Amino acid sequence: MEEKPAPDFMTTIGPFVQSRLEGIKTIAIYEFDPSKYAEAFDYLSNRYAAYHGVPGFKYSPEHWLEVKDALKLIGLG
Secondary structure, rough: OOOOOOOEEEEEEEEEEEEOOOOOEEEEEEEHHHHHOOOOOOOOHHHHHOOOOOOOOOOOOOOOOOHHHHHOOOOOO
């Protein structure tokens, strides 16, 4: 399979690979300006949808924040 490269506004860190009893786990971090959230979400959704139907493959996207941004959400920043 060939994957489209990440858009210019997005930086990819990783993937990092870990061998586990259940198989292999990988983690990749995608950094982008919050103003590009919709475009980033579309790119990542399409990227991982391509693996739908691959036996044993699953993914779980997680939205992480920098501490300063998380503090703003609870009124401390």
